[in-house]
Amino acid sequence: MKRAFGMLTFVFFFLPFGVRLSKNQDYDEMPAAPPPAVENCDGIFLSYDFLSRTKEYPHVKNATAQSWAFNSTARVLNTGKFELKAWKIFIRFQHEEILVNAGGAVLMDGDDFLAAVGNGSYFSGSTQADLKASIDTAGDFTQIQVKIQLSGTQFGVKPPGIPMPKTIRLVNDGYKCPAPTHRIMNCERKPVISDLPPEKANDTIVGRIPYCCRNGSLLLTILDPSKSKSVFQVQVYKIPPDVNRAALYPPEKWKIVGTLNPDYKCGPPIRVDATEFPDASGLPAVTTAIASWQIVCNITRPAKRNSRCCVSFSAYYNNSVIPCNTCACGCGDNKRCNPDAPSMLLPPEALLFPFENRTQNALAWAKINHYNIPKPLPCGDNCGVSINWHVNTDYMSGWTARITLFNWEKINFENWFTAIQMKKAYRGYEKIYSFNGTLIPELNHTIIFQGLLGLNFLMGETNGSDPTKDPRVPGKQQSVISFTKTQTPGITIAKGDGYPSRVFFNGEECSLPTKFPMMSNGNQYHVNMVEIIRFFICSLITYAFGRLFN
Numbered sequence: 001m002k003r004a005f006g007m008l009t010f011v012f013f014f015l016p017f018g019v020r021l022s023k024n025q026d027y028d029e030m031p032a033a034p035p036p037a038v039e040n041c042d043g044i045f046l047s048y049d050f051l052s053r054t055k056e057y058p059h060v061k062n063a064t065a066q067s068w069a070f071n072s073t074a075r076v077l078n079t080g081k082f083e084l085k086a087w088k089i090f091i092r093f094q095h096e097e098i099l100v101n102a103g104g105a106v107l108m109d110g111d112d113f114l115a116a117v118g119n120g121s122y123f124s125g126s127t128q129a130d131l132k133a134s135i136d137t138a139g140d141f142t143q144i145q146v147k148i149q150l151s152g153t154q155f156g157v158k159p160p161g162i163p164m165p166k167t168i169r170l171v172n173d174g175y176k177c178p179a180p181t182h183r184i185m186n187c188e189r190k191p192v193i194s195d196l197p198p199e200k201a202n203d204t205i206v207g208r209i210p211y212c213c214r215n216g217s218l219l220l221t222i223l224d225p226s227k228s229k230s231v232f233q234v235q236v237y238k239i240p241p242d243v244n245r246a247a248l249y250p251p252e253k254w255k256i257v258g259t260l261n262p263d264y265k266c267g268p269p270i271r272v273d274a275t276e277f278p279d280a281s282g283l284p285a286v287t288t289a290i291a292s293w294q295i296v297c298n299i300t301r302p303a304k305r306n307s308r309c310c311v312s313f314s315a316y317y318n319n320s321v322i323p324c325n326t327c328a329c330g331c332g333d334n335k336r337c338n339p340d341a342p343s344m345l346l347p348p349e350a351l352l353f354p355f356e357n358r359t360q361n362a363l364a365w366a367k368i369n370h371y372n373i374p375k376p377l378p379c380g381d382n383c384g385v386s387i388n389w390h391v392n393t394d395y396m397s398g399w400t401a402r403i404t405l406f407n408w409e410k411i412n413f414e415n416w417f418t419a420i421q422m423k424k425a426y427r428g429y430e431k432i433y434s435f436n437g438t439l440i441p442e443l444n445h446t447i448i449f450q451g452l453l454g455l456n457f458l459m460g461e462t463n464g465s466d467p468t469k470d471p472r473v474p475g476k477q478q479s480v481i482s483f484t485k486t487q488t489p490g491i492t493i494a495k496g497d498g499y500p501s502r503v504f505f506n507g508e509e510c511s512l513p514t515k516f517p518m519m520s521n522g523n524q525y526h527v528n529m530v531e532i533i534r535f536f537i538c539s540l541i542t543y544a545f546g547r548l549f550n
């Protein structure tokens, strides 16, 4: 499993009317070129482009109260036959905007700048009050278009959300604007592209693209190739001086980020055959992209980074759980706890509580069992997902383990998968009862588990039934796994052969405990005799049933 574990393919393409949008710092000197929808307009074309923002001081925790400095442009373009005298527009803002400047326009309510326009505002021209018709000016953009450069403060919408106004309309008599289409335009140099949720799959504007709308969830190619691909459609506009429609540049330096996912290293975009996709109109026609590129990203494991998931070990022969390692997924503020102390052994029921509610259990447990109590107490694991591996039984002919996944994140994981590497025991893998298990021949010693069809959600953490008293409850999934020993003679489960050597959740490698539950001397075979007898009787019954039905 040293080599790259998974591969993701991103395909994106430009639509036929696509032209490229580039470096927005060039904006100011350039007369702006028309957006493509202009082609269908024979009156006045209004548009609003959000350009950039930066967080303002004070930086506050409450996202709704955070203020942002923003730059945007509004445009009024006369594509009609007649001159537009004394243009007036209304922009219905909605994020408590405070305008500091509006280059090219004046506020019609006579407000000075530093105007609170959170409920919308009227604008008219300052230097260019009238917009000539294209016919009269031989298409001179400087005379038929005005660009208003807005800057100010707005509240609440953090990236990747785009704070657009609710609407924009022309106020002059005799004109009627259709409702604006909300196609998000983004002029950031490093935009964040978010995957769409599944509900958008049939959306006539943004959906209807094969492999779209995965809700950020991708599977390994070896598990399901149809779910290992995510396709994004990017519409690109060009602005002068780069107006050569034939020269297309794909975005570079892709990076994948998510809630709990591994790091990926993405290669350069490679031009591939133009993608064909169903026509957006819903007609049985096919549209072909102007150009398509493929970006392949491989999972990598940077040497120095905390994990995002962790594993705890337990066994039928030891009443303590070895919990996740202290700070397995990092420790930020450790004034009150000890990041260097090993984690404290726990009673099994403590695994169901969030770390901050385990302290009482851990202390009481340490007292009863005469374990060491570090001072200060060790810090938590801080992991979003933790996995308990419990050795359930150990007979002469086989053994079982129980795997439990705990989700401490607020979000659900759909189509989750976990990969378990077991150096010796893997050849004896027989069956997993409540998950779908797959042996991967290409990856030595590895078994991959997924939820069964219809049970593939690992739910997010929820509040206790009485949040004031009960601790938070993690989302859980659990299954028993059985192994035979016929393929693996001589393995000693308790000495470590019964525990995974590497564990992955959704491709992210999890931190493993540094020791195994120990067997106190003497009781190993005692316990097992009883188990063997029970097992034997069970087999007999199963066998008898087998005969009955054959």
Ligand SMILES: *[C@@H]1O[C@H](CO)[C@@H](O)[C@H](O)[C@H]1NC(C)=O
Binding pocket: 052, 053, 054, 069, 070, 071, 151
């Ligand atoms: C807005 O644009 C001006 C001029 O280009 C720039 O100096 C400023 O940093 C920008 N502000 C934000 C919030 O991006």
Ligand SMILES: *[C@@H]1O[C@H](CO)[C@@H](O)[C@H](O)[C@H]1NC(C)=O
Binding pocket: 062, 063, 064, 065
């Ligand atoms: C966050 O700020 C908004 C607006 O200032 C306010 O209405 C809301 O109550 C605040 N929320 C919290 C949790 O403080």
Ligand SMILES: *[C@@H]1O[C@H](CO)[C@@H](O)[C@H](O)[C@H]1NC(C)=O
Binding pocket: 116, 117, 118, 119
């Ligand atoms: C916007 O309208 C609401 C209710 O009509 C009013 O309470 C608020 O003060 C207005 N805000 C601004 C900035 O005018």
Ligand SMILES: *[C@@H]1O[C@H](CO)[C@@H](O)[C@H](O)[C@H]1NC(C)=O
Binding pocket: 198, 199, 200, 201, 202
């Ligand atoms: C989209 O349309 C397909 C085929 O008509 C249908 O099977 C699917 O359920 C629809 N998806 C959504 C999210 O509406």
Ligand SMILES: *[C@@H]1O[C@H](CO)[C@@H](O)[C@H](O)[C@H]1NC(C)=O
Binding pocket: 223, 224, 436, 437, 438, 450, 451, 452, 453
């Ligand atoms: C189990 O997973 C395999 C590989 O992803 C898949 O082909 C199969 O349909 C799944 N079976 C069930 C019952 O979910």
Ligand SMILES: *[C@@H]1O[C@H](CO)[C@@H](O)[C@H](O)[C@H]1NC(C)=O
Binding pocket: 004, 265, 266, 267, 268, 296, 297, 298
């Ligand atoms: C991804 O892995 C493949 C196969 O191992 C390799 O050919 C390719 O160069 C890798 N790409 C990157 C960006 O690491």
Ligand SMILES: *[C@@H]1O[C@H](CO)[C@@H](O)[C@H](O)[C@H]1NC(C)=O
Binding pocket: 356, 357, 468, 469, 470, 471
């Ligand atoms: C769990 O821990 C939190 C934070 O320390 C505390 O507020 C809460 O009361 C605890 N709940 C229980 C049931 O112990």
Ligand SMILES: *[C@@H]1O[C@H](CO)[C@@H](O)[C@H](O)[C@H]1NC(C)=O
Binding pocket: 197, 198, 215, 216, 411, 412, 414
């Ligand atoms: C989409 O993902 C979010 C979290 O990223 C999750 O909360 C939501 O349930 C998912 N929706 C579906 C339909 O899977």
Ligand SMILES: *[C@@H]1O[C@H](CO)[C@@H](O)[C@H](O)[C@H]1NC(C)=O
Binding pocket: 001, 002, 442, 443, 444
């Ligand atoms: C799997 O194991 C075999 C034999 O031990 C070895 O030759 C091969 O390179 C291994 N493959 C991988 C992907 O580790």
Ligand SMILES: *[C@@H]1O[C@H](CO)[C@@H](O)[C@H](O)[C@H]1NC(C)=O
Binding pocket: 463, 467, 468
């Ligand atoms: C969970 O509890 C917290 C704090 O007690 C509360 O703010 C939050 O709204 C609750 N969430 C749900 C879904 O009940």
Ligand SMILES: *[C@@H]1O[C@H](CO)[C@@H](O)[C@H](O)[C@H]1NC(C)=O
Binding pocket: 317, 318, 319, 320, 322, 515, 516, 517, 518, 519, 520
């Ligand atoms: C359980 O295992 C732990 C860790 O290996 C060990 O410290 C402890 O003594 C064991 N407990 C018993 C009852 O054997």
